[in-house]
Amino acid sequence: MGRDEVLKQLEQQLQTSERVAISTLTGMGGIGKTELALQYALEDAKKSPEMRRYQGGICWLNGRGENIGSQLVRFIEKYLQITMPDEGTLEERVAIGWQRWTEGESLIIFDDVEEIKQIESYLPPQVPPPNKCFKVIITTRNQRISRNFALLAVGLLTLEDSIKLLASFIGENTINQDKAGAEALCQWLGYLPLAIELVGRYIRETEEDLATVLESLKALKLADESLNYPSDEIMTAKRGVTAAFELSWQRLSKSAQIFGMYLSLFALAPIPAEMLLPDENNRKQTEKDLRDLKNLSLINDIGDKIYEIHPLIWQYLRAKLGEFNEADSLKRYHCQLMAIIARKLGETPTKEDLEAFSPAIPHLALTAEELHPWLTDDDLIWPDVALGKFYQSQGLYGKAEPYYDDCLRITQTRFGAESFYVLLSFNNLATLYISQGKYKEAETILSQDLALTKFEKIEDFCVSRIVNNIAELYKKLGRYQEAEPLLIKALDLTKKSLGEEHYDIAVRLDNLADLYCCQGKYKEAEPLALQAFDLRKKLFGMEHPYITNSLNNLANLYFYQGRYEEAETFYLQSFELSKKIFGEENLDTVTSLQNLANFYLNQKNFKKAEIMCVKALELSQVFLDDEHPDIATIFNNIGLIYKMQEEYEKAENYYKKALKIRKNKLGEEHLDVARSFNNLASLYETQKRFDEAELLYHKALEIKKKRLGTENDSVAISFNNLAYLYRCQGKYAYAITNYQKAIAILQRVLPDNHPKIEECMNNYVTMLLEAPEGEVFPLISPEWQKIVLILKETFKTNNTNSPMKKSKSKKKPRKKGKGFGN
DSSP states (O other), X not given: OOOHHHHHHHHHHHHHOSEEEEEOTTOOTTSOHHHHHHHHHHHHHTSOGGGOSOTTEEEEEETTSSOHHHHHHHHHHHTSOOOOOSSSOHHHHHHHHHHHSOSEEEEEEEEEEOOGGGTTTTSOOSSOOTTEEEEEEEEESOHHHHTTSEEEEOOSOOHHHHHHHHHHHHOHHHHHHTHHHHHHHHHHTTTOHHHHXXXXXXXXHHOOOHHHHHHHHHHHXXXXXXXXXXXXHHHHHHHXXXXXXXXXXXXXXXXXXXXXXXXXXXXXXXXXXXXXXXXXXXXXXXXXHHHHHHHTTSSEEEETTEXXXXXXXXXXXXXXXXXXXXXXXXXXXXXXXXXXXXXXXXXXXXHHHHHHHGGGHHHHHHHHHHOGGGSOTXXXXXXXXXXXXXXXXXTOHHHHHHHHHHHHHHHHHHHOSSOHHHHHHHHHHHHHHHHHTOHHHHHHHHHHHHHHTTTSOOOHHHHHHHHHHHHHHHHHTTOXXXXXXXXXXXXXHHHHHHOSSSHHHHHHHXXXXXXXXXXXXXXXXXXXXXXXXXXHHHHHOSSSHHHHHHHHHHHHHHHHTTOHHHXXXXXXXXHHHHHHHHOSSSHHHHHHHHHHHHHHHHTTOHHHHHHHHHHHHHHHHHHSOTTOHHHHHHHHHHHHHHHHTTOHHHHHHHHHHHHHHHHHHXXXXXXXXXXXXXXXXXXXXXXXXXXXXXXXXXXXXXXXXHHHOSSSHHHHHHHHHHHHHHHHXXXXXXXXXXXXXXXXXXXXXXXXXXXHHHHHHHHHHHHHHHSOHHHHGGGSOHHHXXXXXXXXXXXXXXXXXXXXXXXXXXXXXXXXXXXXXO
């Protein structure tokens, strides 16, 4: 109402431009940008079907609601009846949606957009598909967004348009009876549509004359001086709005006023009805209060039982709350509700869990930031913990960390340094640091955490989690001998406190099994991993997030033992289940994807491996810092693919990127650094850069011996690699020594039928068969000399070449995608 000229301008711009941004030069809310877009859309929708301009449909998307892409996909499926694929990223699915959109001209409205990044990935294509045309309207207060598109600035109403808007509520006759009074009223309200609408509704309900209302507003302005702004043109409008709100406020019952003040404790974000109506005993009264507030436009029903408050009204209600004698009671009640909601987010939330929980996030954030003094001792940590967990589970570590930091700060302030809640806060922060690859910071915090258990009577299961986390950190650092007794202790404490059939028991079993895998103790690892898998199946069934962990762990274990068919089956099951439970854009799914890529790369299926590695890198870079160790792992794997395809310059580039990250994040003596040295050495060996390769192979070997001891299959592989390097150079004495060391270790630590033993033995025998007898016979035992002569005679008689392989040992993936190189 009152925007005829602006609507004409909008229509003209849509004729010449594919996109129109509707903004306001003042950046002020309440001017009517949304109403203008809605009025334009409704004018077309009211026409008969054959006369409508937008035959392809009108799509309305809320910038303050859920993700724009999710809204688009739902609109396409629900209203256009178009089948959309479940696979692919949200951006890819939206792009497919534009291609499949109904033919004809379509109107897409992005309402109340705050930042360009909200919509830039979801805008229609600049060059639309044949027989399709998209017109776009964007409403925003952010003038920077407007610069990207054709601008239509929407300011305050003119006097004429203000009168038209007021007349739509109180009628033309009332205006004609006192036109001067109507003009004075609109002028006092600052020509702000929201204020005019509120006053118009009030007059319509009370039937008061314009002069009386204007006098009341002028009087009420003085009563609300604390809410007034400096008296420039735009701020005057806000002052008028405050008084207009007061008119509606006076019409509310005492109960509705209290409920209105309570609403100001929520954030400026959509509020689901279930948050407003948690108390069954008072539901009827609350529903009545909600209706009263809605009828007077103090709260807006945006559909699907979701409500929102205009920012100016929210400020007004907050000021009212500040004057309320029982404000503390409302704040305590609200904090209790927020803590209940926070507790609902599980330890391993699925994609569906996160989507269902996301409406609570802005409200929990406001509680954590402003209302924590009103949280009880038992509730104090929960808003921060839920917020940290929400972001951490999505790999958004930078967003999670401030909440864990804040949780530690407020618990130390309220409870002192030596407290159970401080202990939990330390533990949460340390877990986050481990996820980020900040291992030194994590170790410092966990050491403090463990020390606290000496001062507090902490339950065994809490101590077990701390001990477990320290052990897992040591495992990541390659300090296996320190990790093993801690993992055993954690398992014993968990059994003692929780019994034999608890989820945490499965976690402890898996962690211990993985440690034994890292040490090459596969016989000890397998029964533990199977026991964990069986326990999870019993507790949760097969389609549960926890099952993906067991599937992945068993796949790794079988791969280590050379049971490749079984390994592939479990890798595929883990990946498919992760996609189903978490969605594709989730770090758990990325981990499963990486592990599957690792497997195919080891199996020399380079096409599959490359597709998966590139996809894993794209997804990981969304969640992780560019120098996260997991990014280094993917760089390393891509480097290996390029090496196998003989693109050596590209391979070296990716290997060096991985090495740099690992050195910076993990330290010079981490096992992943050794893996990077090994992979670079293998590349240089292929290029016959033998001196450079030898230096790096020795560096890798020294790190492994220091971290793992000499009795480890990874150390044996380093000896095998050195042996092959010397063999390529004809340095047979060095080659024989290193092959013998490798074979001896592998025979001691691996099962007799393990492929690594066979491969290493093949490499050794092949060298002995190919090398000149005069050079190698003096260096081997008489028994081996006889074996070599018999084999040569056999091959000569059969007129065949040696069947022995000239390969070095295959590389193996590590748990959670930790690379190939050994």
